[in-house]
Amino acid sequence: MNIGIFSDVYFPQKNGVSTAVKLYKQEMEKLGHNVYLFVPRYSHNYKRNEKNVFEFPAIKFLFEKEQRIAIPISGDIFKIKDLELDIIHSQDPFSMGILAEFLAKLLKIKHVGTHHTMYEYYRKYLPLIIRPTLKQTQKMIRNWCLKLDKVISPTENIKEVLVDYGVPEDHIVVIPTGIETxxxxxxxxxxxxxxxxxxxxxxxxxxxxxxxxxxxxxxxxxxxxxxxxxxxxxxxxxxxxxxxxxxxxxxxxxxxxxxxxxxxxxxxxxxxxxxxxxxxxxxxxxxxxxxxxxxxxxxxxxxxxxxxxxxxxxxxxxxxxxxxxxxxxxxxxxxxxxxxxxxxxxxxxxxxxxxxxxxxxxxYSIEVSVKRIIEVYKDVLNS
Structure with a gap:
């Protein structure tokens, strides 16, 4: 299976999503799949030694210097069709998530997403003039989820939150993000x-x-x-x-x-x-x-x-x-x-x-989690 993973965060930025994406790629490749990452460029001085990682121009987020805001415009977009992706898996609804949605529609590829982060609690990092209200944030999350072919939630608790936002229960599957034991x-x-x-x-x-x-x-x-x-x-x-x-x-x-x-x-x-x-x-x-x-x-x-x-x-x-x-x-x-x-x-x-x-x-081993994610991909492709 050819899998495209789109994320607005990745190493060397250190957080749970970066770790999850790296582990997904490693474990999926062990199972014989081809995995391609689409992520923001961290800096011009940082050179990656990792195959199948496509970097997009990015700028630092003014209020959180480690965070990058990707500009989803790159010559690499024209190479994506040649990868013959079977499925796209986005990790957030922002720049790279928007690109993932666009490509999924353009190339008629099934699109899965994982809701990693409770974005409601991070609104404080935006200046008041552009800060969305709580309801606006919840609506944004709901709309993103509804555009996906399936939503992966790391826990039952988060699934309940998404259902409260208006995401149908049968549109969500709970799969914990595993770790290397x-x-x-x-x-x-x-x-x-x-x-x-x-x-x-x-x-x-x-x-x-x-x-x-x-x-x-x-x-x-x-x-x-x-x-x-x-x-x-x-x-x-x-x-x-x-x-x-x-x-x-x-x-x-x-x-x-x-x-x-x-x-x-x-x-x-x-x-x-x-x-x-x-x-x-x-x-x-x-x-x-x-x-x-x-x-x-x-x-x-x-x-x-x-x-x-x-x-x-x-x-x-x-x-x-x-x-x-x-x-x-x-x-x-x-x-x-x-x-x-x-x-x-x-x-x-x-x-x-x-x-x-x-x-x-x-x-919670990564082996168990990734096998379950692959099953979700198969179910979506067969639906």
């Missing part, structure tokens, strides 16, 4: 403790993700300030970068935690995967996750999770043996209590670690 069996080569002077007897709390307001990292820092009052031999490692970094660093100084909180900035994916394995607890308080791949990755690494149970994260941690503890509401004391309980109870920590590894391997 075997990669966590590799030996660690990046010594996190050595690089950041973390002593052997110090416990590590970890956050991985973009430093944006919807991730609630300021909340996690406040939680950590209470944790460290009880467990002084604890450090909080924050991996990622974003618009909130300077504000968060100032907050850490104001709380006199600069010796306890470590900002590593963005890191290569290989280092991030190794960081999970070296942490004691992964903490997460985002309320916008369609699934929460970082939560899955942490559990796959055997690191227990304490996280806010909203949106996609709820669908993960709502399972009894998922390998994490779900906090129902954004309450500092509840987070502190559960973090301290996991830190102090070694049997509980061990059980959560074992549960997480088993749970992800059985339910």
């Amino acid at each position: 075997e990669i966590f069996n590799k030996e660690i080569t990046w010594n996190l403790r050595e690089e950041y002077n973390i002593m052997p007897d110090e416990r590590i709390l970890l956050f991985v993700g973009r430093l944006g307001p919807e991730k609630n990292i300021d909340f996690l820092i406040n939680v950590f300030s209470k944790v460290v009052n009880n467990e002084k031999n604890t450090k909080f490692v924050i991996i990622g970068d974003g618009v909130e970094r300077e504000k968060l660093e100032e907050m850490v100084v104001n709380l006199s935690l600069q010796e306890k909180v470590i900002f590593t900035g963005g890191q290569p994916r290989e280092k991030v995967l190794e960081a999970y394995k070296q942490a004691d607890i992964f903490v997460f308080a985002s309320y916008t996750e369609t699934q929460g791949l970082v939560v899955l990755e942490s559990m796959a690494a055997g690191t227990p999770v304490v996280a806010l149970g909203k949106m996609g994260v709820y669908d993960l941690l709502n399972h009894e043996n998922a390998g994490g503890i779900m906090i129902k509401e954004l309450n500092e004391d509840d987070f502190v209590h559960e973090i301290l309980r996991v830190l102090k109870d070694h049997e509980l920590h061990k059980q959560l670690s074992e549960n997480g590894i088993k749970f992800v391997k059985e339910n």
Whole structure:
């Protein structure tokens, strides 16, 4: 099968969608399919060493420097017909998604899309003069979904949201975005403790993700300030970068935690995967996750999770043996209590670690997810 995947984000930009697209391509190619990516050019200085990736001119988004706005005009458009694509799979409704829709109609190709992101929560990044209302955003999502031949939702929770927006239930199929489980069996080569002077007897709390307001990292820092009052031999490692970094660093100084909180900035994916394995607890308080791949990755690494149970994260941690503890509401004391309980109870920590590894391997491997996506493609092509 010849598969065209269109996305407005891709590596070296680091986020869950970039990771998903890369894993889709790798696994689909393992199964013998030809996969072609259509993505924005990150920069003229960045050279890709990956076959079958078509780049389109792009400009930086003024209010989020890592984000690119693709200009879907390129000589490569004329090459697409020669690829004889069987199906198009878009990852968002924006520039590349619009191009995907245009090409699907022009070339009479079936078009599937995955709803990765709760765009309603990201309107704040747009200036007021062009910021859509909540209803306008929901209508945009609904209209995009209705133009697709099938919508893939990462979780049941997100499917329910789309149905509320007016997308027919039978137009949506739930397929979690899987992760590479075997990669966590590799030996660690990046010594996190050595690089950041973390002593052997110090416990590590970890956050991985973009430093944006919807991730609630300021909340996690406040939680950590209470944790460290009880467990002084604890450090909080924050991996990622974003618009909130300077504000968060100032907050850490104001709380006199600069010796306890470590900002590593963005890191290569290989280092991030190794960081999970070296942490004691992964903490997460985002309320916008369609699934929460970082939560899955942490559990796959055997690191227990304490996280806010909203949106996609709820669908993960709502399972009894998922390998994490779900906090129902954004309450500092509840987070502190559960973090301290996991830190102090070694049997509980061990059980959560074992549960997480088993749970992800059985339910959320990339192999399982991609096989289900391929079945969706076949169903759409035969409809």
